[in-house]
Amino acid sequence: MKNTLFxxxxxxxxxxxxxxxxxxxxxxxGVLVPEYPQQSASARTDPIPVGDYVLTPRxxxxxxxxxxxxEDYRWSDGADLAPVDLALGWGVMSDQAVLDRIDITxxxxxxxxxxxxxxxxxxxxxxxxxxxxHLIPANDWVADKLDDVRASDLVQLRGLLVDVDRxxxxxxxxSTTREDTGxxxxxxxxxxxxxxxxxx
Numbered sequence: 082m083k084n085t086l087f088x089x090x091x092x093x094x095x096x097x098x099x100x101x102x103x104x105x106x107x108x109x110x111g112v113l114v115p116e117y118p119q120q121s122a123s124a125r126t127d128p129i130p131v132g133d134y135v136l137t138p139r140x141x142x143x144x145x146x147x148x149x150x151x152e153d154y155r156w157s158d159g160a161d162l163a164p165v166d167l168a169l170g171w172g173v174m175s176d177q178a179v180l181d182r183i184d185i186t187x188x189x190x191x192x193x194x195x196x197x198x199x200x201x202x203x204x205x206x207x208x209x210x211x212x213x214x215h216l217i218p219a220n221d222w223v224a225d226k227l228d229d230v231r232a233s234d235l236v237q238l239r240g241l242l243v244d245v246d247r248x249x250x251x252x253x254x255x256s257t258t259r260e261d262t263g264x265x266x267x268x269x270x271x272x273x274x275x276x277x278x279x280x281x
Contacts, residue, residue, distance in 0.1 A: 106233040106280060110178035113235060114171040118144035118259060123241060129271065131217070134162050136243040136271055139255055143239040147175040148232050149211060152187035159253060162245065163215040163269065165227055168192040169236075173202050174210035187213065190267065209259055214268040217243070226275035235278040241271040 121141045129136040146169035154160040168187055173179050182201040186193045192213030218224035219240060230236055245253040255269035 108177040108233075110176065112172060112176045113147055114145050114175040116145055117171060118142065118146070120242070120257070125241065129241075129243070131162060133247050133249075135246050136217070136241075137246070138241045138243055138271075140242045140257055141240075142242045142268070142270060143237070144169070144171065145235070145237045146171050148230055148234045148236060149174070149180070149185045150187050150192070150232055151230060154190075157190070158251060159215075159245070163217045164224075165216050165230075166190060166192070166213055166267075167216060167230065167236075168211065168213050170211040172210040173206055183207075190215065192267075208262050212256075212259060212266075212268055214270045215253070217245075217269065217271045219271055219273040223272050223275055226277065227272065230275070230277060234280070237276040237278070238270065238272050238274070240273040243269050243271045245269055 119142070123138040123141045125138045125141075127138075129138070149168040149170045151168070152166045154164055154166070166187055168185060170180070179201045182196055184195040186195075190213075192211075194207055194211075216227060216238075218227055242255045242257055244255055245251075253269055254265060256266050
């Protein structure tokens, strides 16, 4: 009985520490990420094979952003390729004063925002300054780094926007603009470099 209670106590302690480590950081008001994502024509045109998938480069892509939310996927189609989605924000969508008034959730590969009226900013500003991105790690190192990312982190990501095809007919198409919304508006981001800025 004592051994069972000890093990149970140890498990609860580990879960508490993990919860503390993954808590969202609250920043002072103000824009944390003034820069907009950078996208340019890709010099890489050769398809990239990843397991059963073929990735077609569409653009070189890099950004610095605040992590608004993360959602992990294990069982959905394509989860073996893109196991995590990050909802990312920049500009006004990196401002704590704005985010305190917006409820952000993710699910089924979608990103949702809700707020009480009057809105802190316009829907157009929300759309233009945030995005839900399906992340495809380029290697094990990137995958391990992405596992460490948590909500409220400031991250720098670099890689390619890609279209995805599989021999059984499955396909995914990336967005190449930050102005769209709805079905097809998410970026398929083949991530080759990750930097998590130091947490305060």
